Amino acid sequence: MADAADSHDRPSRSGLWLTMALAALAAFLGSFNGLGRLDQVFYDRAVMMTERAADPDILVVAIDDASIEALGRWPWRRAVHAALLDRLKGARAVGLDLIFAEPDTVNAGDDAILADSIRRNSHTVLPAILDRLRNPSAIGLPLPELAQAAASIGFINAVIDPDGVVREAVLTTQFAGHRWNHLAISMLEAGGEAEHARRLLTRANAEGRILIPYAGPPTHIRTVSYLSVLRGDIPPQTLRGKYVLVGAWATGLGDDYPTPVSHDVSGISGVEIIANILQAARTDVVYQRPAAGWNALFALLPVLLACLSLWRLAPKKALLVSLALLAVIPLASWLLLAHAFLWFAPTAALAGVALCYPLWSWRNQEAALRYMDNELRRLQREYPPILNEARVPLANPNASLESRVGELRRALARVRNLRRFLADGLDGMPDATLVFDQDGRMRFRNQAAVLFFQHLGIRAPRIGRPAAHLLERTLADEGARARVAEALSGRHAADPGTPWSADLEVRDRAGRDLILKCAPIHTAEGQFAGTVATLTDISRIRQAERQREETLRFISHDMRAPQSSILALVELSQEAGAQALGNDTLDRIAMLANRTLRLVDDFVHLTRAESMTISAIELDLGSLLQDAVDDLWPSANRRGITLEVTTPLPVAYTRGEQTLLMRALCNLVDNAIKYSASGTRIECGIDEQPGFWRVCIQDQGQGIAPQDLARLFEPFARVGVENRGDIGGAGLGLAFVRTVAERHGGRIEVQSEPGVGSLFMLHLPQV
Template sequence: MAAADPPDRTSRSGLWLTLALAVLAGLLGSLNGLGRFDQILYDRTVSITGRSADPDILIVAIDDASIDALGRWPWRRAVHAALLERLREARAVGLDLIFGEADTANPHDDRILADSIRRNGRTVLPIVLDRLNRPSSISAPIPGLAQAAAAKGFINARVDSDGAVRAATLTADVAGERWNHLALSMLEVGGEAEQAQEFLKRAAPNGGMLIPYSGPTAHVRTVSYLSVLRGDVPPEALRGKYVLVGAWATGLGDAYPTPVSHDVSGMSGVEIIANLLQAARDDVAFQRPPAWWNGLFSALPVLLACLALWRLSPKRALLVCVALLAGILLAALLLLASGHFWFAPTAALLGVALCYPLWSWRSQEAALRYMDNELRRLQREYPPVLNEARAQAAGPSASLESRVGELRRALARVRNLRRFLADGLDGMPDATLVFDQDGRMRFRNQAAVMYFQRLGMRPPRVGRPAIHLLEKTISDPATRQRVAEALSGQGPAAGSSPWSADLELRDHAGRDLILKCSPIHTAEGNFAGTVATLTDISRIRQAERQREETLRFISHDMRAPQSSILALVEMKQEGGSREGPNETLDRIAALARRTLHLVDDFVHLTRAESMTISAVELDLGSLLQDAVDEFWASAQKRGIALDLRLPLPAAYIRGDQTLLMRALCNLIDNAIKYSPPQTRIECGIDEASGFWRVGIRDQGHGIAAKDLGRLFEPFSRVGIETRGDAGGAGLGLAFVRTVAERHGGSVEVSSEPGAGSVFTLRLPMAPEASAEKHRPHGLPAA
């Protein structure tokens, strides 16, 4: 067991390291990565995934030129009313301007602006929430303006910890009242309320979503407030447009850092609203997946990296890790651009980046530990023969180089002897095992490995006791004990000359073996171990049994007809026979034919067992039809109806025509021999899962259940007392079984005494491309 411990510990350490790295990456991924680093990667990715600006969205910017022409801010509200008169053909107008207090300097301006808003009919005014997370109050426009507006929407920006605006909140509940973002309110006023609701469904449960910016700052089409007010912008350019009015001038209004404005000071709030409006119209919403999705996305590359490090060489594993790092970034980009999901990649990048150095450290520790264990294993495996010194294991604090040097010296001491023994053992054709003086196995050749595999056992490992192998090999307990004593040197002549074994036994698989044991001695003559060889003589014993069966066949079945012939001739010569010459000759001819039939059956069985199969494509239906035609006259002579079930399928197989034809003839001949007159024999072919089944059904006496098991054995003639002796030797059905098995098939029988028997020959189908299935044959001969 100790020899298997280092690999087991190495595998366990690799498994634990893989699990630790995967869990770390999955945990960080479920917590949305590494924060700031993921934000940087997100910003760069969003910058790449831009879209064309929506031509139906227009920003009317309060820019520096407008300030210069109209005076310092704030302007009179009558000016805004005049602007709204110019925007009467717009689809919806969003005023990103706060009107939270009445104009005390020009009190009539509030009424003028309210009338203008009412006449426009599609103006949306902003409100401000006290906070985005669970707001409790709002700052709304003055009542006159709020009542005149077509809708209202909040304009709060959702700012991340670094001051950038990457996400937006689309809806919020304030004191039981539902408020939407200004962009969604504009969609509803513009007649796209259904689109706004669909867009809301893409938001997270808290109403938030990542803003899919269409481009950098100033990407949205913008015109000057002054140019619209003067009428420089033609009405056609404003008709049917979503118009946002907001501050753009230097030092005026709000400007926020965004993922697409890293090259400038920021993006104005009105343009952020325009980007959100376009996203809603395009139905594009960047979303963060559930935490477990992101954890899985982070853990999967780590598992792949560890698998590559486990299976590949260090160079190839390094290339795989580099490719995984690039693949993670590419996957994050493609998922955001195509699937609109942002998977935070830094957790996966960190996990893969840690894989290679940590795995290299683990591999080096495993290599050092493996060398230590191998040195200790050499101490256990190398017996003290030929006065060889034992290998010395390096200390736990020794370096890799010192361990390599010690291992090299230890191997040099045993290399020649071990190589000599290993080559000699592997070159032996018989299974050979070498045991030490304690009865533990130290060497086994390749033939021994193959023998135990055929026996259904794992190949014996070094250090296993002999008694363990013998319990799994030798079936007789007394023989096991006797051999165990021989292998341990405790036999009758233990001591200076241990007992040697040379005996025949049988293993659990029924193989006949000859076990020979010889002692090994050191140069001083001390007992050092035992060499045991297992020689398989099963074929020899089988040949002997076949020879005995053949001798019995020749001495009984072959001699009986000849003896009868001689007896008839002798009676005729002595004149003691009352039969006429024709009757005597008929008897002699019948006995001679029986002898020839026996010889033919024996020869055909022998050839079927040994000859090389010449596989050609055959139509089993044609063979069966020919066989039925051949025996039709014999069946009619005995008053038996021999029928062929039609139509026959095109049953194509591959095999030897002569052998298959004779097998079919044997089955039909047996059915005729053992069927009483005025009965019926039915022959047919069926298809069953890759095989063709030829069925021969008779109405004979049937076969007893106790005889079915040996029905296909050579020289087996069962149930003759009930069926009548038809003169066979039990070789016909043995021939059928041999032919079926050599063609990859089988033969089966089902029978009930008094009700007849069904013999079924199963043969594998030929490839379907060779012929059409189920093509009917013609009718058989009359």
């Protein structure tokens, strides 16, 4: 079976095909530059959010309700419009959004009056109406005498989308071999700003269309009443240099159209739509649709990003990325419209991203189920049931997801049982066991390993720590650390210098003898996965071996020496005759026999102290010390040594075996007497330490050399006896004291200076 890691690293073929299909779908939909009503809704909201300040040089003269009320019902006499034009002489250009297609039959002279006024104004533009904007076949023009008097004529047709909203405008069209421009373009040419008109026309598409960049909601363009201008209420300087549009605004009279910025009202008047187109040209702000390829790319990129996130991220993060993209796409469309004046329809991109997550989830689920089925079959083959588990048949490949999950749950339970079985087995091993990965970092430790490091005074190793750090603080020998580090490195077995396993005896920093074994761990594919190391404490075995050697030496030397001397004296007396056996010889034999008895007695007591069960009771160390001093006072007195107890002694309660503690105190006092010269003083006392009682025995003997202090309490250690004469003993007394102290939870310490004396301190826990 292929390595699972490779399948994650290589792009999945099905994922690649799905990504390509989704990207192609998004690009195809995006190439339409909009998908109907939904994109129109997005566009309307975006236009409403891009409000800009109104151009102060554009003014709308509105035929409003107040004007109708003052001047009478519509239509008005054309002489009234002529009077208005006379008031607008200072304007840069005047656009009359009023139709004068038929002569005035009631007031025959008014047409001439209006024509004269238009001619005097010289910057008046009149409207025309086409039957249709694409390939028009007819056009409604103003009266010939008015058309001849006007500076220009422009059509005022509105482009209405299927939903009835005016979002676009046609700026120019061909009719009867002539090019006709929109009224706003004609006003720019009449006002001397033909360059603005030219730039606006270059922004239009092949059909001469633009998206109208509405500056704001209805009445956003500055508007004054027709009546106010006619009466002269508006100062001439207010009108000078302005583009003035005259159009109907009154209720039931104006041509109102729904627009993206008029959702809160019925619509916006046609004259104000013309004003917005005029402002777009003067401010060089024109909304455009990009080429179909760019809009396809705009729809394609978010889909690719969503697929990439679904490919690389966790499902939760991928879902968040998808939701973020769904929010960012409309935002990006609005930002591009507001700052780049390009409208990228977002629906295609939104649809592509919305499809990504469910389709990728379906694909991932199918892939996961196939992988699950394969691994469960492999588990059935390679992992037989343990602990009386029943072999569960695999789920039907056509079964539901719940059935597959149930089978996986049972398989995982079996794996957990196996892991628990192995973990409990390792944890129950008496030897410290550590498991390291291929990088030499610890991944498992059993309870024995925790206790092992606690005994060393080291914090229990944590999962993931390097093995070298543990070895440096555990093993004392540098060579052993190097060998173990090499074994844990797991270099290739082809290297003959690489030990794939290690089996060596080492000693830790606590002085314990250990057997360290390392063995490699491999994966199911045979790859090196790590190392298992065990530390077996053989200190008791090595100690027993040393004790055996010491016992043999004790028996062969210390026990045989006095016996050999006794035999030699007996043979000498036999050769000389019984009458030659004097008191000196008998005294010598008695001394040697007593020495043998003391050696045997000390050896037996040490053995008992090491092995006997302690029956702890509460004892007063002061009373025990006083009894020991009283017992040994005659011996000190015979040698002229002053043996004193520092009084008053505290009531020092501890828990322990009375016989062992009494003999330990006697050994300390007896040693002080043996190694002290006549005429010296031995002081005994007890003081209190935090949690302990300290029994102090201080003499004024010859002291102990610094190099001998380290082995002073070892069995059969007799240090410095060459300068002190034959005082007997086999070096077991102080070993006995150390054993008793340790078994009672205490310790024995010594401070000594050659030629000054020694201070022995026995620490025992307080009750």
